[in-house]
Amino acid sequence: MDERFSRLRGFIDIYGEDLYFFNLIENTFRKYAEIYGFEEIKLPILERTELFVRGIGEGSDIVRKEMFSFKDRGNRDVTMRPEGTASVVRAFLENNLLNDPKYHKLFYIGAMFRAERPQAGRLRQFHQAGVEWFGSDSPLVDFENISMLWYILKELGISDKVDFIVNSVGCDKCTPNYKSYLTSFFDEHYDKFCEDCKERRNKNILRIFDCKNPSCQNTLKNAPKIKETLCDNCKYHLDTLTDMMSKDKIPFSIEDNLVRGLDYYTRNVFEVRYKGIGAQNAIAGGGRYNNLVSEFGGPSIPAFGFAIGIERTIITLKENIELPKKMSVALCSVSSKETNFSLEIAKILRKEKIVTHVLSHIGNLSKQMKVANKLGVKFAVIVGEEEFREKKVSLKDMETGKQNTVPIENLIDKLNNKGLE
RNA sequence: GCGAGCGUAGCUCAAUUGGUUAGAGCAUUGGACUGUGGCUCCAAGGGUUGCGGGUUCGAGUCCCGUCGCUCGCCCCA
Numbered sequence: 001m002d003e004r005f006s007r008l009r010g011f012i013d014i015y016g017e018d019l020y021f022f023n024l025i026e027n028t029f030r031k032y033a034e035i036y037g038f039e040e041i042k043l044p045i046l047e048r049t050e051l052f053v054r055g056i057g058e059g060s061d062i063v064r065k066e067m068f069s070f071k072d073r074g075n076r077d078v079t080m081r082p083e084g085t086a087s088v089v090r091a092f093l094e095n096n097l098l099n100d101p102k103y104h105k106l107f108y109i110g111a112m113f114r115a116e117r118p119q120a121g122r123l124r125q126f127h128q129a130g131v132e133w134f135g136s137d138s139p140l141v142d143f144e145n146i147s148m149l150w151y152i153l154k155e156l157g158i159s160d161k162v163d164f165i166v167n168s169v170g171c172d173k174c175t176p177n178y179k180s181y182l183t184s185f186f187d188e189h190y191d192k193f194c195e196d197c198k199e200r201r202n203k204n205i206l207r208i209f210d211c212k213n214p215s216c217q218n219t220l221k222n223a224p225k226i227k228e229t230l231c232d233n234c235k236y237h238l239d240t241l242t243d244m245m246s247k248d249k250i251p252f253s254i255e256d257n258l259v260r261g262l263d264y265y266t267r268n269v270f271e272v273r274y275k276g277i278g279a280q281n282a283i284a285g286g287g288r289y290n291n292l293v294s295e296f297g298g299p300s301i302p303a304f305g306f307a308i309g310i311e312r313t314i315i316t317l318k319e320n321i322e323l324p325k326k327m328s329v330a331l332c333s334v335s336s337k338e339t340n341f342s343l344e345i346a347k348i349l350r351k352e353k354i355v356t357h358v359l360s361h362i363g364n365l366s367k368q369m370k371v372a373n374k375l376g377v378k379f380a381v382i383v384g385e386e387e388f389r390e391k392k393v394s395l396k397d398m399e400t401g402k403q404n405t406v407p408i409e410n411l412i413d414k415l416n417n418k419g420l421e
Numbered sequence: 422g423c424g425a426g427c428g429u430a431g432c433u434c435a436a437u438u439g440g441u442u443a444g445a446g447c448a449u450u451g452g453a454c455u456g457u458g459g460c461u462c463c464a465a466g467g468g469u470u471g472c473g474g475g476u477u478c479g480a481g482u483c484c485c486g487u488c489g490c491u492c493g494c495c496c497c498a
Contacts (some may be wrong), residue, residue, distance in 0.1 A: 009489080061496045065422070083498085112498080117422085119492060128498060196495080210496085262497090271498095282498055309498025334456050369458040384456055398458070 010116070010124025017323055021314045022127070026109055028155050029129040029308065033107040036148045038131050041106045043087040045113075049077040054295060055086030057263025059203055066114040068124075080113040083262070085289070085305055088132045093298045098134070107131040121280035121312045130286070130307030134293065137302035139240035142268045142288060143248075145304055146241070149272065149284060150250045152308075158274070158316050162283065164250060166270045167226070167258035168238040169206070171290065174231040175266075179205050181224045192219045209257035225256050237267050237288075264289040270306070274316045283312040328355035329415070330372035334365050334384035341388045345381060345408065352412050373398065379415065 007013065014022055030040070049069050056062050068080040081087055088106055097103035109129040116122060131148070133141050146164070153159040170178055182205050186193065193201075193208070197216050200207045209220060230238065238254075245252050258271060269287030277283070286306020293301040329349055333342045339360045349356040357375055359368040365382070372380045382394040387405065395414060396403040406414050 006489090066496075114497075116496070117494095118490095119494095122497075126498065130498095207496095279493065280497070285498065307498060312498060330458095332457080365456050366454070366458075371458085373458040380458080382457070386456090394457090396457075401457095401459085403457080 008124070010118040012123060012125075017318065018314055020323060021317045021321075022310060024317070025156065025308070025310050025313050026129060028152055029109065030107075032148055032152045032155070033129075033131055036105075036144065038105040038107040038133075039103055041088065041091060041103075041108050043081070043084065043091060043108055043110065045080055045111065046072075046078050047081055047087055047090070049079040051086050051090055052079055052082060055089065055264065055292060056083065060263055062114065062262070066116050068113045068115050082114045083112055084108050084110070084128055084130045084307060085132060085262075085264070085292070088130075088305070089292055089296055089298075089303070092132075092134060093293065093296055098299070098301070101135075104134045105131070106134075119280065120278035121309075121315060123311060127310040128307040129310060130305060132303060132305035134301055134303045136304075137288075137290060139237045139244070139268065141304050142237070142241045143244040145286070145306055146245065146270060147248055147250060149306060149308070150248075153272070156313070156317060157321050158313075161276075161316060161320055162272050162274045164245075164252035164270060164272055165255045165258050166238070166242060166245070166252050166268065167255055168230055168234050168268050169259060169265055169287070170226060170230055170234050171266050174229055174234055178224070178226050178229040181229060182206070182208075185223050189219050192216070204263075206259045209259055220257075227254075227256060234267050241268050264292045264295070266290045268304075274312070276319050277312055277315050280312065282309070283316060284308040325376070325378070326355060327415070328357070328375070328377040329379045329381055330357045330359050330368070330375060330377040332365055332368040332372060332380055332382045333360045334382070336360070337385070338383045338388050342381075342383050345383065345393060345411070348408070348411065349381075349415075352415075354412075354415065381411070 033040070049067070052067060053063050058064075062082050067082050070078065072078045088108060092098065092103070092106070095103075097106075107130065110127065111125050112128050113125050115124060118124060131145060133145060150159060150164070153162060169175065183201065186197075186201050186205065186208065190198070193216050194211065194213045197208045197211050197213070200211070208216065211217065211220075227235075227238075242252070242254065252270075258269060265287045267288040267290065270285065271282050272284040273281045274283050275281060284306060286304070288302070288304045290302040291300075293299065293303060331342045331346055331349075333339055342358060342360050346356050346358050355377075357372070357377065359371055362368050362371055365384075369380060377398055380396040380398055382396060382403075384394075387393050392405045392407050393411060394403055394405050395411065404414075
């Protein structure tokens with residue numbers, strides 16, 4: 001192919017096994033979101049740039065260097081959404097959903113865009129499935145969200161392959177205190193920190209916990225813990241959530257260092273990690289954001305949300321789950337005289353929702369069998385002069401190689417019983 | 422934005438310190454086999470060695486540039 005037409009870096013085609021798992025994740029997520037009482041919402045991919053600048057935070061890395069932003073034909077500043085929450089909040093306010101309790105719990109599934117350098121588990125266009133729950137500050141809400149995610153991962157078969165990590169980043173009341181404690185601690189040990197951390201000190205001091213530098217990590221061992229400075233209310237939120245998770249036997253660990261990169265989070269935050277992906281190991285994450293709705297000019301309404309990274313979850317599934325083999329049949333005919341007969345049979349099979357490949361257009365029988373083998377079908381149904389005359393088919397199990405002739409009226413039964421003597 | 426590694430057939434990889442016409446397996450196509458796939462055997466097609474320049478009698482191999490991919494940092498899902 002002419003390379004001028006090749007796909008853009010970080011943008012991929014999804015098909016085959018990947019798409020199977022993609023759909024599995026999407027369907028499982030949708031099923032549970034609905035069971036838990038969430039309503040689906042489809043949101044625009046393109047929004048005003050200002051929405052994300054305000055929502056995610058001017059100082060965040062996403063806004064500073066990762067957005068696909070440009071001017072549209074009307075000279076408006078627009079951005080391809082890098083995440084879902086800001087848009088959901090916007091839609092919540094713009095459609096006055098506050099007035100209708102039915103739409104206080106929303107979920108979305110769709111593509112997100114970030115202009116980063118691609119690497120394992122990181123793409124420029126990726127997909128997230130997420131929920132947002134408006135109107136309550138109760139830790140029960142935090143728990144409901146996390147437990148829903150737990151059951152989704154359980155149904156997908158990977159709940160025992162991942163780690164749940166929980167923390168609290170505090171609220172308006174206690175975070176400023178903590179930040180000032182941390183800043184004075186930092187200044188006491190200023191020389192022991194790396195250049196990056198010195199920059200973090202001024203930008204967002206909490207991020208120093210994300211530093212991979214061993215010397216910084218070592219210094220931070222003695223740093224004040226956020227847990228020790230949480231206000232009573234925040235402490236109550238974290239304790240209640242973790243109690244509920246323990247009671248429901250959802251395994252988790254508390255990590256003082258867990259800080260989220262989006263500025264809007266308050267109180268409880270969490271992340272789900274899978275070790276097999278490489279450096280980009282967070283397959284889901286989220287938390288409480290009690291100030292974002294008012295930030296957009298709405299009333300002061302607390303909220304909680306999380307999102308699953310679909311591509312990263314696909315990686316996890318591929319490493320742990322076998323692809324199921326579905327029932328399928330190849331229809332082979334000996335000569336063109338039996339073409340109509342095999343089309344009749346195809347009709348019968350498809351009526352029973354059996355995946356049917358008609359191969360009559362492909363060469364001789366030997367060639368058809370070869371193709372049937374490549375397609376990986378469970379059975380070959382072979383029709384020739386004799387079968388046509390007697391209204392029968394030859395049914396061959398492609399795995400065992402066993403073959404019987406069966407009357408047409410018994411074909412479906414035979415296939416469903418999957419038994420050939 | 423920064424750092425490292427890698428670009429040879431559709432795929433996975435060979436090719437002696439630079440040395441004839443760049444090879445093999447898998448895959449594809451045809452045949453052995455005109456009513457039976459997988460296994461075997463035979464044959465065929467498939468390459469501007471990512472691209473451009475340089476060094477050299479001679480470059481897949483060395484040098485420079487460029488593009489692409491991968492991994493990591495940053496950050497996040």
